[in-house]
Amino acid sequence: MSIEVTSDSTHAALRALAEQTRELMDAVAATDADDAELIAVTEEVRALTERLARARRAKAEVGHPRWLMGNAVVGAANPFAPPIEIEHVPGGGVRAEHVFRRLHEGPPGLVHGGVSAMVLDHLLGVAVGAAGRAGLTASLTIAYRAPVPYGVPVVLTAEHTRSEGRKSWADGRIAHQDGTVLVEATGLFVTPTWFPRTG
Amino acid sequence: MSIEVTSDSTHAALRALAEQTRELMDAVAATDADDAELIAVTEEVRALTERLARARRAKAEVGHPRWLMGNAVVGAANPFAPPIEIEHVPGGGVRAEHVFRRLHEGPPGLVHGGVSAMVLDHLLGVAVGAAGRAGLTASLTIAYRAPVPYGVPVVLTAEHTRSEGRKSWADGRIAHQDGTVLVEATGLFVTPTWFPRTG
Numbered sequence: 001m002s003i004e005v006t007s008d009s010t011h012a013a014l015r016a017l018a019e020q021t022r023e024l025m026d027a028v029a030a031t032d033a034d035d036a037e038l039i040a041v042t043e044e045v046r047a048l049t050e051r052l053a054r055a056r057r058a059k060a061e062v063g064h065p066r067w068l069m070g071n072a073v074v075g076a077a078n079p080f081a082p083p084i085e086i087e088h089v090p091g092g093g094v095r096a097e098h099v100f101r102r103l104h105e106g107p108p109g110l111v112h113g114g115v116s117a118m119v120l121d122h123l124l125g126v127a128v129g130a131a132g133r134a135g136l137t138a139s140l141t142i143a144y145r146a147p148v149p150y151g152v153p154v155v156l157t158a159e160h161t162r163s164e165g166r167k168s169w170a171d172g173r174i175a176h177q178d179g180t181v182l183v184e185a186t187g188l189f190v191t192p193t194w195f196p197r198t199g
Numbered sequence: 200m201s202i203e204v205t206s207d208s209t210h211a212a213l214r215a216l217a218e219q220t221r222e223l224m225d226a227v228a229a230t231d232a233d234d235a236e237l238i239a240v241t242e243e244v245r246a247l248t249e250r251l252a253r254a255r256r257a258k259a260e261v262g263h264p265r266w267l268m269g270n271a272v273v274g275a276a277n278p279f280a281p282p283i284e285i286e287h288v289p290g291g292g293v294r295a296e297h298v299f300r301r302l303h304e305g306p307p308g309l310v311h312g313g314v315s316a317m318v319l320d321h322l323l324g325v326a327v328g329a330a331g332r333a334g335l336t337a338s339l340t341i342a343y344r345a346p347v348p349y350g351v352p353v354v355l356t357a358e359h360t361r362s363e364g365r366k367s368w369a370d371g372r373i374a375h376q377d378g379t380v381l382v383e384a385t386g387l388f389v390t391p392t393w394f395p396r397t398g
Contacts, residue, residue, distance in 0.1 A: 103279040
């Protein structure tokens with residue numbers, strides 16, 4: 001595994017740029033600027049894209065400090081990532097609080113069911129990892145009980161339920177802050193032979 | 200339903216801005232610019248965000264021409280959306296070809312399993328809609344057979360399998376161009392009473 005030296009200040013600058021880019025994405029999805037302004041801003045965004053593309057970093061390998069920063073769900077340096085900030089719950093399991101955005105819309109005013117599935121897949125994987133059984137998703141089942149709103153905080157929780165050999169199962173859910181369950185998930189994860197052991 | 204007048208040129212300008220913003224996101228996730236440049240670009244992105252935020256459009260209602268343009272999976276005017284471009288297959292079913300990006304990474308070099316789940320949820324819903332049975336996802340099961348690479352085209356297909364009352368089922372998959380199936384999905388969709396009838 002090759003570890004490039006990345007300073008804390010570079011990490012912070014990458015996180016800040018990704019976060020500001022998320023705000024730009026929100027503004028793009030909501031703007032009512034006139035055509036001339038849309039075209040002018042597009043040209044400015046193109047110029048910034050070219051500035052950033054002049055130096056391109058190598059893809060980070062597993063275990064590299066930058067790897068999870070680029071992750072599609074939790075990557076602080078990845079503008080596509082919401083990002084979900086997951087904490088370990090004392091006694092077991094994982095938890096995240098998140099405010100989804102208009103960008104995540106499926107049905108009008110509501111979070112896209114696919115976005116709920118996306119974040120639950122990751123959360124269940126982290127729950128399995130937290131139990132020392134890191135693995136990739138083999139199967140995932142999502143049950144949609146009620147619509148998930150955006151613009152207000154919802155709570156995501158998950159926990160490892162059992163393991164057999166290289167297989168592990170986890171359950172998780174998205175709920176309102178009062179505990180009302182909106183979406184439930186259960187997943188089977190398999191530890192690949194090439195994965196670093198976590199427990 | 201209120202229909203605001205949006206010209207073709209505004210649609211085109213919004214699509215172009217969203218597409219350029221996606222390229223910026225790709226560049227942000229891959230840049231190796233130094234700290235000073237990262238900070239300078241962040242400030243420029245902030246200024247563009249403020250320009251776009253000066254005029255904010257109302258949220259689009261179901262059936263509005265802008266509604267699907269903002270969708271998290273297929274929305275051409277939504278930078279978060281990949282976006283998947285879905286076509287109807289003569290004789291039934293739907294199909295999309297897509298090149299996922301580094302932004303969609305989960306395991307190193309591979310598309311995040313949650314991203315696969317996200318796009319399959321939408322694709323199955325469209326397959327149900329194409330059969331005149333539009334609905335929201337009630338449950339979704341994903342089976343991960345092999346890793347999905349990014350940077351190369353993959354093929355997504357789905358078809359409605361049956362309906363009973365307001366319930367409809369659909370199957371779908373992500374495959375290599377040679378037909379090798381990588382991810383399979385099956386979903387149950389329920390037509391809400393408030394949905395516009397499509398068939």
